[in-house]
Amino acid sequence: MVEAVNDALHVELARDESVLVLGEDVGRSGGVFRATAGLRERFGVDRCVDTPLAEAGILGTAVGLCMAGWRPVTEMQYDAFSYPCLDQLITHVGRYHWRTGGGMEFPLVIRMPYGGGVRAPELHDDSPETYYVHTPGVKVAIPSNPADAKGLLTAAIRDPDPVVVLEPKLIYRSERSDVPEGEHVVPLGKARLAREGDDLTLVAYGAMVPLCERAADVLADEASVEVLDIRTLKPLDEDALLATAAKTGRVVIVQEAPRVAGFGAELAAILAEKAILDLRGPVLRVTGYDVPYPYWKIEDAYMPSVERVVDAARKLLRF
Amino acid sequence: MAHVAQGEPELRRVIDEDREVDGLGDQELLELYRSMVLLRTYDERSVVYHRQGRIGTYAIFWNHEAMQAGAVHALEDDDWIFPSYRESAIGLLRGMPASTILHWWRGHPAGWWNPADYNVASICVPIATQVPHAAGLAWGKKLKGERACALAFFGDGATSEGAFHEGANFAGVFQAPLVLFCNNNGWAISTPVGAQTHAEALVDKAAGYGIPGVRVDGGDVLAVYEATREAIDRAREGGGPTFVEAVSYRAAPHATADDPRAYIDLERVELEKQNECLGRYERYLRRHGVLGDDLDAEIRREAAELMRAGIVEAEAEPDADIALLFENAYANPPASFAHDLAELRRVLGGGLG
Numbered sequence: 001m002v003e004a005v006n007d008a009l010h011v012e013l014a015r016d017e018s019v020l021v022l023g024e025d026v027g028r029s030g031g032v033f034r035a036t037a038g039l040r041e042r043f044g045v046d047r048c049v050d051t052p053l054a055e056a057g058i059l060g061t062a063v064g065l066c067m068a069g070w071r072p073v074t075e076m077q078y079d080a081f082s083y084p085c086l087d088q089l090i091t092h093v094g095r096y097h098w099r100t101g102g103g104m105e106f107p108l109v110i111r112m113p114y115g116g117g118v119r120a121p122e123l124h125d126d127s128p129e130t131y132y133v134h135t136p137g138v139k140v141a142i143p144s145n146p147a148d149a150k151g152l153l154t155a156a157i158r159d160p161d162p163v164v165v166l167e168p169k170l171i172y173r174s175e176r177s178d179v180p181e182g183e184h185v186v187p188l189g190k191a192r193l194a195r196e197g198d199d200l201t202l203v204a205y206g207a208m209v210p211l212c213e214r215a216a217d218v219l220a221d222e223a224s225v226e227v228l229d230i231r232t233l234k235p236l237d238e239d240a241l242l243a244t245a246a247k248t249g250r251v252v253i254v255q256e257a258p259r260v261a262g263f264g265a266e267l268a269a270i271l272a273e274k275a276i277l278d279l280r281g282p283v284l285r286v287t288g289y290d291v292p293y294p295y296w297k298i299e300d301a302y303m304p305s306v307e308r309v310v311d312a313a314r315k316l317l318r319f
Numbered sequence: 320m321a322h323v324a325q326g327e328p329e330l331r332r333v334i335d336e337d338r339e340v341d342g343l344g345d346q347e348l349l350e351l352y353r354s355m356v357l358l359r360t361y362d363e364r365s366v367v368y369h370r371q372g373r374i375g376t377y378a379i380f381w382n383h384e385a386m387q388a389g390a391v392h393a394l395e396d397d398d399w400i401f402p403s404y405r406e407s408a409i410g411l412l413r414g415m416p417a418s419t420i421l422h423w424w425r426g427h428p429a430g431w432w433n434p435a436d437y438n439v440a441s442i443c444v445p446i447a448t449q450v451p452h453a454a455g456l457a458w459g460k461k462l463k464g465e466r467a468c469a470l471a472f473f474g475d476g477a478t479s480e481g482a483f484h485e486g487a488n489f490a491g492v493f494q495a496p497l498v499l500f501c502n503n504n505g506w507a508i509s510t511p512v513g514a515q516t517h518a519e520a521l522v523d524k525a526a527g528y529g530i531p532g533v534r535v536d537g538g539d540v541l542a543v544y545e546a547t548r549e550a551i552d553r554a555r556e557g558g559g560p561t562f563v564e565a566v567s568y569r570a571a572p573h574a575t576a577d578d579p580r581a582y583i584d585l586e587r588v589e590l591e592k593q594n595e596c597l598g599r600y601e602r603y604l605r606r607h608g609v610l611g612d613d614l615d616a617e618i619r620r621e622a623a624e625l626m627r628a629g630i631v632e633a634e635a636e637p638d639a640d641i642a643l644l645f646e647n648a649y650a651n652p653p654a655s656f657a658h659d660l661a662e663l664r665r666v667l668g669g670g671l672g
Contacts, residue, residue: 051492052485052489052492054485054488056451056481056485057454057482057488059451060448060450060454060455060489061452061455061458063451063452064452064453064454064455064456064457064458064469065455065458065459067434067435067440067452067456068455068458068459068462068463069459069463070462070463087482088451088482091444092452096441097647097648097649097650098647098648100432100433100434100441100647101432101433101647103431103433103434103436104433104434104435105650136648137648137649159651161650161651189653189654234653235655236653236655238655
């Protein structure tokens with residue numbers, strides 16, 4: 001999957017001279033996950049820039065780069081290291097277009113590896129999507145497979161608004177599948193039906209999508225399970241969410257972020273507001289807990305697992 | 320590497336030394352005066368408008384006009400200005416209508432402007448976060464091979480913020496053509512500069528970024544102009560950023576909502592008022608035979624007229640339609656906005672009433 005990210009960056013930097021990449025260790029080393037490998041050699045030091053170690057500085061200078069006519073693609077090295085950039089994100093990135101009365105666009109991208117399950121040290125495992133989704137003026141996409149990783153990043157780079165792309169590092173190397181060559185765009189705001197079914201829907205994004213597919217396999221003898229991959233948290237494909245709820249009448253939402261006020265709560269609220277008569281039981285959530293992301297000897301207990309998803313699905317099927 | 324304290328331990332001064340500045344003829348000296356009068360008039364009228372309930376809370380910049388006009392006159396029109404709220408009216412010096420800025424302080428969306436129309440960024444309300452923007456713009460212009468530079472205004476308190484540090488550091492590393500202009504008026508609301516830093520002078524920070532620093536009398540418009548122009552010339556020639564510390568003393572409240580009597584040195588304020596920057600410059604111009612009574616009266620009348628017209632225009636602006644709530648949040652808005660707006664119209668009926 002990380003090769004698909006790298007592919008998208010190569011294609012877009014070649015296509016549009018105003019696209020540049022900046023971040024920590026993106027140039028000389030090609031990124032700690034190799035997402036930016038080869039860019040500096042191919043496009044030069046001015047288009048793939050190793051910056052000082054300062055996330056707010058990276059995003060703040062990206063705002064100024066937009067004003068100078070660039071389309072900056074910033075990399076935050078890890079999910080939890082992105083928090084300093086929230087200052088710029090909330091106070092400026094999400095507001096500047098509005099503040100200019102629509103006069104100026106800020107077509108910047110913030111991409112980062114995110115999420116747990118990789119046996120990493122503290123603060124290398126967070127799922128920070130809610131902070132980003134909750135910021136007006138900012139769009140958020142999360143791919144679950146290599147083709148979408150390329151297509152969503154491409155759409156993000158071309159979008160006139162600031163877009164955050166969270167790349168699930170749990171499946172950076174494990175998810176392997178064919179990726180279209182050359183330019184490949186997956187439009188923002190379109191969910192993907194990962195699997196069709198009739199009795200129950202598992203709604204997820206990122207690394208939780210392949211997990212839900214495994215859970216659907218386990219449940220195969222008991223129920224026909226649909227899996228909806230949200231793909232873009234904002235703008236959200238509400239029609240796809242409501243359509244699957246209308247079809248199966250049973251929805252389990254799976255997210256690895258802490259449960260409280262997580263994105264799953266937003267999805268559940270939409271179902272409560274707009275799908276109540278379609279539902280045959282409560283909307284259930286399988287999530288991380290309201291605790292700091294644990295050290296890795298016990299992280300498997302924190303992360304949603306096939307067992308927890310199957311258990312929730314069975315409860316709902318029996319409701 | 321940095322000039323800092325060893326190069327210029329004293330404040331750079333021009334007016335008190337009765338020097339002249341290269342490149343400033345009578346015409347330029349008067350333009351500078353016009354700008355200062357315009358800013359002063361804007362500021363004094365705004366305090367009145369606030370008391371009359373015609374604008375909202377307002378951040379006063381009385382006695383900061385020398386720093387603002389001196390710095391901006393050292394720029395070319397292609398150069399970008401990144402103001403803090405203390406420089407809210409800086410757009411006046413780039414031809415922005417007074418009504419636009421008055422709209423901003425009246426909380427009306429007509430107070431937004433497109434920065435590219437004036438090369439003036441939006442007014443930055445949080446502290447120091449505009450510094451990395453200015454560094455990014457200057458660096459971005461340099462990468463494109465354009466000659467434009469940038470100047471970021473910020474106060475003494477801003478130098479405590481991480482955003483200042485990150486912006487200054489990025490500008491140094493990328494040798495961005497940027498002037499970091501610190502208006503050190505001694506106070507961040509009620510906190511004195513001595514409680515912001517243990518450094519002897521803010522300009523000493525320049526050394527940490529490997530960039531030149533210069534310290535000027537912030538009440539001396541010609542010293543500010545001269546120092547900023549040197550910094551801009553160096554930036555344009557590829558010499559990277561400069562830190563300019565302009566030292567003054569805040570002789571007015573932080574804002575219309577502030578009462579400084581609880582914390583400020585009132586005797587010092589009185590001294591500062593007697594030596595305020597516009598009067599100092601006016602006396603200099605009269606001493607040098609550049610300004611006389613008639614011309615002064617005309618310049619002040621023009622400024623007053625511009626403000627009168629500005630407030631009339633601002634107050635004549637119709638209320639904003641509620642559609643503006645949604646219109647510019649995204650360049651490419653989500654479909655849900657249309658539904659939200661329709662619902663809001665249904666509930667509100669005729670409008671906000």
